[in-house]
Amino acid sequence: MGSPAAEGSLSAQACERFRTGLAAIWPEGIDEPEAKLGLAVSGGPDSLALLLLGHAALPGRVEAATVDHGLRAEAADEAAEVARVCAGLGVPHATLPVVVSEGNVQAEARLARYAAMADWVEERGLAALATAHQADDQAETLLMRLNRASGVAGLAGARARGRVPGTPIPLLRPVLDWRRAELGEVVRGAGLVAAEDPSNADDRFDRVRIRKALADADWLDVAAVARSAAHIAEADLALEWMADLEWRSCVKKEPMGLRYRPQAPRAVALRVVGRIVRELDGEAPRGGAVARLFDALVEGQPASIGNLVARPNAGGWSFAKAPVRAAKRKG
Structure with a gap:
């Protein structure tokens, strides 16, 4: 040097x-x-x-x-x-x-x-x-x-x-x-x-x-x-702020997990769903997996991600741990 x-x-x-x-x-x-x-x-x-x-x-x-x-x-x-x-x-x-x-x-x-x-x-x-x-x-x-x-x-x-x-x-x-x-x-x-x-x-x-x-x-x-990347970073911060607001307003605790009644646009709601998965499952999900889960729920279909099951209902979407299946006994 x-x-x-x-x-x-x-x-x-x-x-x-x-x-x-x-x-x-x-x-x-x-x-x-x-x-x-x-x-x-x-x-x-x-x-x-x-x-x-x-x-x-x-x-x-x-x-x-x-x-x-x-x-x-x-x-x-x-x-x-x-x-x-x-x-x-x-x-x-x-x-x-x-x-x-x-x-x-x-x-x-x-x-x-x-x-x-x-x-x-x-x-x-x-x-x-x-x-x-x-x-x-x-x-x-x-x-x-x-x-x-x-x-x-x-x-x-x-x-x-x-x-x-x-x-x-x-x-x-x-x-x-x-x-x-x-x-x-x-x-x-x-x-x-x-x-x-x-x-x-x-x-x-x-x-x-x-x-x-x-x-x-x-x-x-x-x-x-490079400046465009900085502008996108600012947009990312704005989306995070909106996701925090959506979380406080639309996510409620349930006996078995969390309920989410989405109100925000898709980009914000995806972040809220990703946070729900992290909160309940302890793992940071991939964006593609969250998007597939989100789309299924929008279409009224139950879906799973990681160790969670999500179901649409009249009060929004419910997220809970998937039930643990008992191992079959050999006869």
């Missing part, structure tokens, strides 16, 4: 742009001297740029961590390189080893990464965690999910501010409106060479194929596509 060049290599314009963007999503911490920001730094170009920008905008108020999933032999060396860059900047750094469960490797790695980061943030007394998601990531995700016929929730882009999954820790994405190339310039200007994950060139992954297609589509405005 090389050694970071003098802090003056970062332009005042870039620093001000970053700080202004961070202030918009972290108003309670930007000018609070005691509030320190944790940075997720993998060693790739985007996260290295986040490290450089964060250090310049909040001198003495950032710490960095690198998660080692143990999935690639190079990961330990990359974490060590990040630690060396941080040492040169005077930024505290930690390497967080994690074990990834079997199954969907990318999804499990994401869960393990956020869990490790959350523990680190709490141990260090940091005020928030920042990641380096950027505009190209947004556009790629939107197009990838459009290609899978995802609904609004699936199409919604990453929000500039959220929560680390399963925690109250603020999750900030201060470079969400930066292009990948702009962040690369920040890294090159500092004299650093970022690590490259070979999976980013593996055509087996949808994101890689979308990324290559975007590179050849010079007529497509990637920044505009």
